[in-house]
Amino acid sequence: MFPAPIEKRSDAAQAMYKSFLPIALFLWLAPLIAVAIFSIKPDADFTTGNYWGLPSTFEGAANYGKVFFESDMPRYLWNSVLITVPTVIGAVALSCMTGFALGVYRFKGNLLIFFMFVAGNFVPFQILMVPVRDLTEQIGLYNTKMGLVLFHVAFQTGFCTLFMRNFIRALPFELIEAARVEGIAEWRIFWYVVLPLMKPAIAALSVLIFTFIWNDYFWAVVLTQGPESQPVTAGITSFNAQYRAAFHLMSAGAIVAALPPVAMFFAMQKHFIAGLTLGAVK
Amino acid sequence: MSGVTLNKVIKRYGDVQVIHGVDLEIIDGEFCVFVGPSGCGKSTLLRMVAGLEETSEGQINIGPRDVTRLDPSERGVAMVFQTYALYPHMSVEENMGFGLKMTGHPKEEIREKVAQASKILKLDEYLSRKPKALSGGQRQRVAIGRAIVRGPEVFLFDEPLSNLDAELRVEMRVEIARLHQEIGATMIYVTHDQVEAMTLADKIVVLRLGNIEQVGAPLELYRDPDNKFVAGFIGSPAMNFVEGTVSDAGVDVPGLAQTVQAAVSLPSKGSGVSVGLRPEHLLIDPAGDTHTVELTEALGGVSYAYLTAPTGEKLIVEERGDERSVTGAKVGLTFEPHRAYFFDATTEARLR
Numbered sequence: 001m002f003p004a005p006i007e008k009r010s011d012a013a014q015a016m017y018k019s020f021l022p023i024a025l026f027l028w029l030a031p032l033i034a035v036a037i038f039s040i041k042p043d044a045d046f047t048t049g050n051y052w053g054l055p056s057t058f059e060g061a062a063n064y065g066k067v068f069f070e071s072d073m074p075r076y077l078w079n080s081v082l083i084t085v086p087t088v089i090g091a092v093a094l095s096c097m098t099g100f101a102l103g104v105y106r107f108k109g110n111l112l113i114f115f116m117f118v119a120g121n122f123v124p125f126q127i128l129m130v131p132v133r134d135l136t137e138q139i140g141l142y143n144t145k146m147g148l149v150l151f152h153v154a155f156q157t158g159f160c161t162l163f164m165r166n167f168i169r170a171l172p173f174e175l176i177e178a179a180r181v182e183g184i185a186e187w188r189i190f191w192y193v194v195l196p197l198m199k200p201a202i203a204a205l206s207v208l209i210f211t212f213i214w215n216d217y218f219w220a221v222v223l224t225q226g227p228e229s230q231p232v233t234a235g236i237t238s239f240n241a242q243y244r245a246a247f248h249l250m251s252a253g254a255i256v257a258a259l260p261p262v263a264m265f266f267a268m269q270k271h272f273i274a275g276l277t278l279g280a281v282k
Numbered sequence: 283m284s285g286v287t288l289n290k291v292i293k294r295y296g297d298v299q300v301i302h303g304v305d306l307e308i309i310d311g312e313f314c315v316f317v318g319p320s321g322c323g324k325s326t327l328l329r330m331v332a333g334l335e336e337t338s339e340g341q342i343n344i345g346p347r348d349v350t351r352l353d354p355s356e357r358g359v360a361m362v363f364q365t366y367a368l369y370p371h372m373s374v375e376e377n378m379g380f381g382l383k384m385t386g387h388p389k390e391e392i393r394e395k396v397a398q399a400s401k402i403l404k405l406d407e408y409l410s411r412k413p414k415a416l417s418g419g420q421r422q423r424v425a426i427g428r429a430i431v432r433g434p435e436v437f438l439f440d441e442p443l444s445n446l447d448a449e450l451r452v453e454m455r456v457e458i459a460r461l462h463q464e465i466g467a468t469m470i471y472v473t474h475d476q477v478e479a480m481t482l483a484d485k486i487v488v489l490r491l492g493n494i495e496q497v498g499a500p501l502e503l504y505r506d507p508d509n510k511f512v513a514g515f516i517g518s519p520a521m522n523f524v525e526g527t528v529s530d531a532g533v534d535v536p537g538l539a540q541t542v543q544a545a546v547s548l549p550s551k552g553s554g555v556s557v558g559l560r561p562e563h564l565l566i567d568p569a570g571d572t573h574t575v576e577l578t579e580a581l582g583g584v585s586y587a588y589l590t591a592p593t594g595e596k597l598i599v600e601e602r603g604d605e606r607s608v609t610g611a612k613v614g615l616t617f618e619p620h621r622a623y624f625f626d627a628t629t630e631a632r633l634r
Contacts, residue, residue: 033506174363174367175367175369177354178428179380180353180379181354182336182360182384182385182428183355184381184384192380197371238503
């Protein structure tokens with residue numbers, strides 16, 4: 001077996017492993033730990049320069065209370081939900097259909113269309129930033145949740161189609177042929193035969209897309225501004241006033257914002273990993 | 283119920299032609315088996331009848347209807363796949379009733395037909411199970427049940443028993459034969475296993491490289507093959523072939539160490555001829571010393587002796603009775619001359 005399990009290596013190697021692993025772990029988690037500690041510090045610690053020390057007083061309850069009851073955070077969180085959930089539904093629903101069409105039917109240009117879906121994923125967002133912002137402005141979707149949803153659906157459908165098409169290709173084709181011989185209409189084959197078998201793919205993709213979209217910062221900043229439309233990732237910065245930054249509240253907000261995808265990950269871990277590997281292997 | 287007629291049917295994939303103008307008439311209620319080595323086009327031909335492969339040229343009729351350009355759903359056929367193709371997310375009952383449900387049959391009727399089919403196939407106790415929880419043989423029975431409930435004009439089987447183990451295969455073979463007697467519908471069955479072909483068929487169609495080599499009843503093909511391919515393909519163990527040359531007295535066959543009298547019209551003197559002899563028509567003569575016994579397989583009632591001729595050609599002889607040959611022995615061969623088949627060495631056609 002390669003690599004050799006650590007228990008079978010020399011004592012020196014084992015000692016190295018045991019001492020360096022916690023250090024690596026600490027370095028890896030340092031930013032997260034810092035944010036977590038920041039979120040329970042009093043405001044005064046930042047003005048007196050106590051950035052990295054222990055909190056002078058424990059202000060966790062007060063900070064989180066402020067985030068929830070005295071700021072726009074709940075609104076931003078709700079915006080995130082209103083952006084993420086429709087995007088997940090839209091992108092997954094569309095890609096089920098495109099994936100079925102591209103995976104099952106042989107027609108001229110099938111591969112070309114498929115490649116266009118895939119190629120879309122390789123266009124860097126930064127190139128699209130200005131034209132997309134102008135486009136949303138012109139069709140009146142700038143600074144609306146709807147605009148963000150539509151563009152997320154458009155951009156995610158490429159990847160989702162790749163995923164779904166490959167998944168459907170891997171299903172036994174005889175199932176579709178058997179249904180055809182039985183005289184079942186194509187859309188019914190899609191709905192009653194293929195869709196139920198796609199459940200694992202749908203679950204995996206939903207979790208994956210949920211995390212992508214919830215954590216999106218780029219398009220949130222480019223296409224929206226203000227609490228009426230911005231999701232929580234962009235909204236956290238509203239704790240920064242013009243002359244000073246409220247680091248403790250931003251940290252508390254960041255922790256709150258990170259919770260849904262993290263919770264999603266732990267609840268649906270199996271599907272999440274399935275999603276990553278399904279896309280990779282097939 | 284209705285028969286199936288193929289008229290000069292051709293299949294091309296791009297420039298490659300795989301079925302070369304097949305003519306075939308399967309009459310109503312007949313059990314027709316397509317048999318041939320892999321790559322001979324038997325499955326393609328079946329799928330063309332089903333409508334799953336487009337027919338490039340020619341015409342396919344089911345009963346009086348021309349179905350050449352119809353969708354599979356409009357042809358009135360039911361198909362059983364090698365991989366069963368059961369819907370994994372439905373129970374046995376739902377699997378069997380799915381086609382009827384989707385085509386808008388009332389619930390009562392579906393339940394009745396499913397119950398009827400499950401009785402025929404002894405699936406009653408499994409109706410609520412998912413395919414995953416069934417054995418291979420049960421899955422295949424469900425697949426057959428799914429075909430039965432729709433009451434199709436023609437049943438199509440695409441190597442339905444290939445995924446089963448030997449014992450189950452025999453059992454299912456008997457079951458399919460019984461089913462055909464009970465239902466009496468036209469059935470087309472594809473297999474590469476000639477035992478299935480021989481035991482099930484009313485009519486066997488031997489295919490090679492997209493052409494029909496011969497059509498006929500099982501024993502007709504066995505006793506009266508048209509060419510060397512059919513002679514070698516039908517029968518197990520296969521027919522022995524040894525090379526001979528036409529002479530004044532008949533055919534000189536060094537591989538048999540004798541000259542064979544031929545009651546057929548032979549080509550001109552000196553031309554090559556293949557002589558075919560079935561293992562059960564050869565007799566071992568312990569007094570002779572022309573052939574060496576390489577190996578004997580004793581199966582109980584019969585033994586198969588593998589012989590090497592003086593020319594190096596291999597022959598298989600079937601032995602019955604108490605005296606069996608032993609490995610390494612030197613023996614001779616005898617046979618009744620009228621049992622020998624003669625084939626042209628170049629065209630492989632039977633000489634009659």
